[in-house]
Amino acid sequence: MDRTIQLVNAVKDIQAMPSVIVKVLNLMKEPNVSMKALGDMVMYDQSLTIKMLALVNSAYYGFTQQISSINIALSLLGMVKVKNIIVAVAMKPMMSNQGDKELWKHSIKVAAGCEYLATITKIMDPDDAFIAGFVHDIGKIVLHSSSERVYARVVSAVAEGADILMAEDNYFNSDHVKTGALLAKRWQMPILLSNIISYHHTPALSSMPVPCSLVNLVDTLVQEKFKPNMVDRDFLNTLSIDFSEIDDLRKTILEKAELLISELT
Numbered sequence: 510m511d512r513t514i515q516l517v518n519a520v521k522d523i524q525a526m527p528s529v530i531v532k533v534l535n536l537m538k539e540p541n542v543s544m545k546a547l548g549d550m551v552m553y554d555q556s557l558t559i560k561m562l563a564l565v566n567s568a569y570y571g572f573t574q575q576i577s578s579i580n581i582a583l584s585l586l587g588m589v590k591v592k593n594i595i596v597a598v599a600m601k602p603m604m605s606n607q608g609d610k611e612l613w614k615h616s617i618k619v620a621a622g623c624e625y626l627a628t629i630t631k632i633m634d635p636d637d638a639f640i641a642g643f644v645h646d647i648g649k650i651v652l653h654s655s656s657e658r659v660y661a662r663v664v665s666a667v668a669e670g671a672d673i674l675m676a677e678d679n680y681f682n683s684d685h686v687k688t689g690a691l692l693a694k695r696w697q698m699p700i701l702l703s704n705i706i707s708y709h710h711t712p713a714l715s716s717m718p719v720p721c722s723l724v725n726l727v728d729t730l731v732q733e734k735f736k737p738n739m740v741d742r743d744f745l746n747t748l749s750i751d752f753s754e755i756d757d758l759r760k761t762i763l764e765k766a767e768l769l770i771s772e773l774t
Contacts, residue, residue, distance in 0.1 A: 512681070512682040512683045513683040513687040513688055513691055514691065516651050516652065516655050516681065516683055516688055517651055517688055517691050517692060517695070519655060520650075520651055520654045520655065529550075529554060529557070529595060529599045530595065530596050530599045530600070532550060533547070533550065533592055533595050533596070534592070536550065537588070537592055542588075544580070544583055544584055544588060545580065547583060547588060547591060547592075548579055548580045548583050551579060551583065551591070551595070552579055556598070557595060557598055558579055560594070560598055560772070560773055561579060561582055561583070561586075561591070561594060562576065562577070562579060562582055563772050564586075564594065564769075564772045564773070565582040565585055565586060567768065567772045568768060569765065569768045569769050569772060570585075570586070572585055587636075589636040590636055590639075592640075593620075593636060593639050593640045593643070594773075596640060596643065596644075597616075597617060597620065597643055597773060598773060600613070600616075600643075601613050601773070603650060604616065604647075604650060612646060612649055612650070612653075614770055615646065615731065616642070616643045616644070616645070616646060617643065617766060617769055617770050617773065618727075618731040618762070618763065618766040618770075619642035619643065619645060619646075619724060619727050619728050619731060620639045620640070620641075620642035620643035620769075621639070621642070621762065621765050621766040621769050622642065622727035622730060622731060622762035622765070622766060623638035623639060623641060623642035623723055623724055623727050624636070624638050624639040624642070625761070625762055625765055626638070626723060626726070626727065626748065626762075627639075627723065630748045630749065630750075632719060632723060632747075632748060633719060633720055633723065637701060637720070638720070638723060640702065641701060641702060641705045641720055641723075641724055642705075642723075642724050642727060642728075644689075644693075644698070644702050644705065644706060645689075645705050645706060645709045645724050645728065646685060646689070647685075647689045647692055647693075647706065648684070648685030648686060648687065648688035648689025648690070648691075648692060648706065649685040649688075649689075650692075651685070651688040651689075651692065652677060652681055652683070652684075652685055652688060655681065659680050659681070660680075662676075662680055663676045663677050663680055663681075666679075668734075673685075674686060674710060686706065686707060686708075686709075686710060689706040689707070690703065690706055690707045692706075693706050693707075700717075701717060701720060704716065704717045704720070704721060705717075705720060705721055705724050708721045709721055709724045709725050709728060710725065712725050712744075719747075722741065722744045722747075723744075725741065725744075726740065726741060726744055726745070726748075727762065729741075730755075730758065730759045730762055731759070731762065731763060731766065735759060737752070737755050737756070740752070740755060
């Protein structure tokens with residue numbers, strides 16, 4: 510059996526998405542879904558309600574009035590943003606418990622950065638950019654769950670300068686792109702997200718190179734050991750962003766990301 514299939518099959522607890530995500534995604538597929546129906550679903554989950562109200566009243570979205578009604582909060586955020594937030598909140602336990610404890614935070618950083626860049630450059634829909642950034646590394650959950658001890662060796666190798674995909678393949682005979690792609694298929698994720706997961710390290714190979722390049726750029730920018738020469742200058746030019754602005758851009762993205770993390774934790 511293919512090693513990637515073996516790895517995914519071995520982790521029984523992540524064979525299905527969290528139920529609240531499944532319910533929300535199914536609801537969103539209905540052609541005439543109402544905000545009230547989505548609001549009713551959110552209100553059944555106290556944690557989601559609290560986080561949604563905290564977020565809508567935070568500086569991250571910058572609404573001027575204080576919001577105390579969940580239905581008003583959802584209306585202000587919009588249906589797709591609400592879906593994205595629900596996915597981010599619902600995936601936190603899975604990412605934190607079965608993946609690297611920093612994986613969820615990293616995913617939020619990339620999501621916030623993609624949303625921000627998509628907003629200022631108009632290169633893609635900001636809501637699509639957010640969820641694309643958030644799911645890009647889900648394959649790491651599988652590898653870390655397979656062996657936390659072995660994945661620690663991958664982390665050490667990367668810290669010493671190794672390429673992450675080569676390091677993962679060396680220790681697992683697979684990598685987070687392959688395991689993530691299989692999860693995306695099993696979870697019946699949209700083509701956009703499947704592409705992001707499969708090609709965020711190799712955007713030029715994707716049939717959707719622009720969103721993959723966006724995720725690749727932000728993923729690079731939020732790295733702790735970031736160096737400007739790691740950035741794809743050609744894609745920066747596509748975004749009409751001058752290379753001299755890269756440090757300020759990184760600072761802005763990290764500030765926005767930390768703000769969002771503080772509201773969702």
